[in-house]
Amino acid sequence: MKFGENALKRLHILTILAAALTFFAAPGAALAQDAESVDAVAEEVAAEVPAYEYYGPDMIKGQPVDGAINIQPQYSPIGQEGAWMHNGILMYTMFGISLLILGLLLFVMIRFNKRANPVPSKTSHNTLLEVIWTGIPIVILLVIAVPSIALISKQYASPPEDAVTIKVKGYQWYWGYEYPDHGVGEIISNMMPQDEARAAGFPAQLEVDNRLVVPVGVPIRLQIIGADVIHSFAVPSLWTKLDAVPGQINETTMQVDEPGIYYGQCSELCGARHGYMPIAVEAVPMERFEQWVAAQGGSMPGAEEAVAEEAVAEEAPVAEEAPVA
Numbered sequence: 160m161k162f163g164e165n166a167l168k169r170l171h172i173l174t175i176l177a178a179a180l181t182f183f184a185a186p187g188a189a190l191a192q193d194a195e196s197v198d199a200v201a202e203e204v205a206a207e208v209p210a211y212e213y214y215g216p217d218m219i220k221g222q223p224v225d226g227a228i229n230i231q232p233q234y235s236p237i238g239q240e241g242a243w244m245h246n247g248i249l250m251y252t253m254f255g256i257s258l259l260i261l262g263l264l265l266f267v268m269i270r271f272n273k274r275a276n277p278v279p280s281k282t283s284h285n286t287l288l289e290v291i292w293t294g295i296p297i298v299i300l301l302v303i304a305v306p307s308i309a310l311i312s313k314q315y316a317s318p319p320e321d322a323v324t325i326k327v328k329g330y331q332w333y334w335g336y337e338y339p340d341h342g343v344g345e346i347i348s349n350m351m352p353q354d355e356a357r358a359a360g361f362p363a364q365l366e367v368d369n370r371l372v373v374p375v376g377v378p379i380r381l382q383i384i385g386a387d388v389i390h391s392f393a394v395p396s397l398w399t400k401l402d403a404v405p406g407q408i409n410e411t412t413m414q415v416d417e418p419g420i421y422y423g424q425c426s427e428l429c430g431a432r433h434g435y436m437p438i439a440v441e442a443v444p445m446e447r448f449e450q451w452v453a454a455q456g457g458s459m460p461g462a463e464e465a466v467a468e469e470a471v472a473e474e475a476p477v478a479e480e481a482p483v484a
C-alpha cells in the first residue's frame with residue numbers, strides 16, 4: 160500500500176528528527192542550565208562583595224601644618240623611633256650647643272673687650288681646656304651615634320617572612336601597585352585632577368584616583384622598582400623613602416599603626432611631570448583590606464583552598480538532587 164509506505168516513511172523521518180533534536184537539544188539545555196547556575200553564582204558573589212569605598216578627607220593623617228617646627232607626626236613604629244631621635248635627642252643637642260656658643264661669645268665680647276680688659280693675657284696653651292673642648296664634642300657625637308646607627312640598621316632590616324608583599328613601580332609619571340600574595344594585578348595610580356580633589360575636600364596634587372591600600376599593624380614588604388627612569392617612593396609620615404631604580408628591586412618594610420590616608424610624592428627628579436605623581440596610602444583594618452582585595456577580584460593568601468573545599472562540600476547535595484529534577 161502506497162499510503163501506508165508513505166506513512167511509515169514519514170514516521171521514520173519524524174523519529175530520526177526527534178532523535179536528532181534530542182541529541183542536539185539535550186547538551187544545549189545542559190549548557191543553558193550551566194550558564195544559568197554560573198550567572199546565579201556570579202550574582203551571589205557580587206551580592207556578597209560590596210564595592211569598596213575609599214576613606215573620606217576626615218581620615219587624612221600626618222599632614223604638615225603651618226608654623227610647626229618638628230618633623231610631621233609619625234604613624235609607624237620606625238617613624239616613632241625616628242621622631243624620638245629627632246625631637247628627643249637632636250633638637251635638644253642642637254639647641255644646647257647653640258645656646259652655649261651664644262653664651263661664650265657674649266661673655267668674651269663683654270669680659271674681654273678693649274675697655275674691660277686693656278692688657279690682654281699672652282697665654283697660648285691650656286692643657287685642661289684643650290682636653291675639655293676636644294673631649295666634650297667626642298662624647299656628644301658618641302651619644303648621637305649609638306641611637307642613630309641603630310635606627311639606620313632598623314630602617315634597612317629585611318622584612319619578616321610573613322610580611323604582605325606589594326610591588327611598587329614608578330612610571331613617568333604615575334605609580335603602579337601589584338599584590339602578588341593576593342592575586343591582584345597592577346593597579347595604576349594617577350594624580351586626581353586638582354579641581355576634582357579640591358571639590359571633594361582632598362589636598363590638590365596629593366590625592367590620586369587609586370590609592371595604595373594596605374592593612375594596618377602588619378609589616379608590609381615593599382619591592383620598589385623604576386619602569387623607565389629613577390623615581391623615589393616617599394611617604395614622610397610613614398618614615399618610608401626608597402629609590403625606584405630601573406632593573407633593580409629595592410626592598411623596604413613599611414608598617415602603619417593607624418587606619419588613615421597618608422600622602423607622599425615621588426622624591427627623585429624624574430622628568431617633566433615629576434611633581435604630579437603623588438602617592439596616597441590608605442591604611443585600613445584587616446577586614447576592610449579583605450573587602451578591598453575581594454573587590455579587586457583577588458583573594459587572601461590561603462583563602463583559595465578554603466573556598467575550593469567549601470565548593471566541593473556545596474556541590475555534593477546538588478549532584479544528589481539532579482536525578483529527581
Ligand SMILES: [Cu+2]
Pocket residue numbers: 329330332389390391425426427428429433436
Ligand atoms: Cu618620579
